[in-house]
Amino acid sequence: MSRDLQGExxxxxxxxxxxxxxxxxxxxxISAESGxxxxxxxxxxxxxxxxxxxxxxxxxxxxxRLVWEWYAWRRSExxxxxxxxxxxxxxxxxxxRAAATGASGGDAxxxxxxxVTQNVDGLHERAARDAAGTSDPAPALPLALHGxxxxxxxxxxxxxxxxxxxxxxxxxxALPRCQRCGALMRPAVVWFGEALEAGVVARAFGxxxxxxxxxxxxxxxxxxxxxxxxxxxxxxxGSVVEVNPEATPLSDLAAVSVMxxxxxxxxxxxxGKGLRV
Ligand code: OAD
Numbered sequence: 001m002s003r004d005l006q007g008e009x010x011x012x013x014x015x016x017x018x019x020x021x022x023x024x025x026x027x028x029x030i031s032a033e034s035g036x037x038x039x040x041x042x043x044x045x046x047x048x049x050x051x052x053x054x055x056x057x058x059x060x061x062x063x064x065r066l067v068w069e070w071y072a073w074r075r076s077e078x079x080x081x082x083x084x085x086x087x088x089x090x091x092x093x094x095x096x097r098a099a100a101t102g103a104s105g106g107d108a109x110x111x112x113x114x115x116v117t118q119n120v121d122g123l124h125e126r127a128a129r130d131a132a133g134t135s136d137p138a139p140a141l142p143l144a145l146h147g148x149x150x151x152x153x154x155x156x157x158x159x160x161x162x163x164x165x166x167x168x169x170x171x172x173x174a175l176p177r178c179q180r181c182g183a184l185m186r187p188a189v190v191w192f193g194e195a196l197e198a199g200v201v202a203r204a205f206g207x208x209x210x211x212x213x214x215x216x217x218x219x220x221x222x223x224x225x226x227x228x229x230x231x232x233x234x235x236x237x238g239s240v241v242e243v244n245p246e247a248t249p250l251s252d253l254a255a256v257s258v259m260x261x262x263x264x265x266x267x268x269x270x271x272g273k274g275l276r277v
Pocket of ligand 1: 026027028029030032033038039040041044055118119146190191192217218219220221222223243244245246248260261262263
């Protein structure tokens with residue numbers, strides 16, 4: 001390991017250990033080591049597929065069967081993946097801090113660690129349950145800005161349900177329909193051109209504005225409003241720590257950039273981080 005990297009790691013560890021409140025923003029890169037493809041890098045989904053054909057309300061109106069086929073494929077791929085050392089380190093960090101402060105993970109305005117993700121793969125949720133064991137996983141559950149691959153909702157009335165175990169994509173007539181209003185169900189993810197859920201955004205930005213540190217992991221920092229989250233922390237006097245093997249538009253604003261994979265960096269950055277009050 002280079003001396004530069006060693007220095008960045010030790011500065012990041014200190015900064016995170018000293019911060020009484022931390023907001024964490026993750027992107028596709030944290031799940032790369034679990035085998036989930038990212039969107040924009042080498043092998044990224046948007047290199048082989050067109051978002052306009054698959055991830056917009058217009059695409060669903062045009063060809064709901066094709067859109068469902070793609071999401072059914074992604075569900076089955078992601079279901080085979082497991083949380084990695086990065087997800088588990090973050091979950092343990094959030095649970096340990098919550099235990100130390102007595103904070104409830106359900107209230108992002110008081111939690112000492114608030115986890116916010118752009119990912120729809122459910123791996124933070126699985127890591128939270130794995131790390132919590134028989135305890136309450138709530139402090140380690142993320143605010144999921146872009147929704148979830150594992151929920152469905154009605155394309156007309158919005159009724160949400162857990163995802164069906166299998167979706168028959170053989171014809172439009174076979175696609176799942178809302179039991180309340182009869183319209184087509186769709187995956188409960190946020191598509192390009194759609195608004196994020198207001199309550200989730202408010203809680204995430206509330207936490208970012210009061211955080212002493214924002215830890216940003218595995219995102220290209222190109223998609224808004226998620227990319228504004230660390231800026232909200234900076235504007236309120238906090239610091240940014242970035243973990244990403246590549247430089248991003250955020251790197252120059254970060255107090256520390258750890259240019260490593262999440263699964264290597266996070267266990268080292270976050271281990272044994274009791275609160276120094
Ligand atoms: P991207 O694919 O744009 O960026 C992934 C980032 O992860 C890149 O900066 C990589 O350098 C980094 N990375 C790759 N492997 C890594 C590893 N092992 N550890 C840490 N970092 C690693 O994904 P996002 O920024 O998450 O939105 O994309 C944001 C949004 O764009 C997604 O939520 C999705 C997409 O279109 C919607 O679908 C609405």
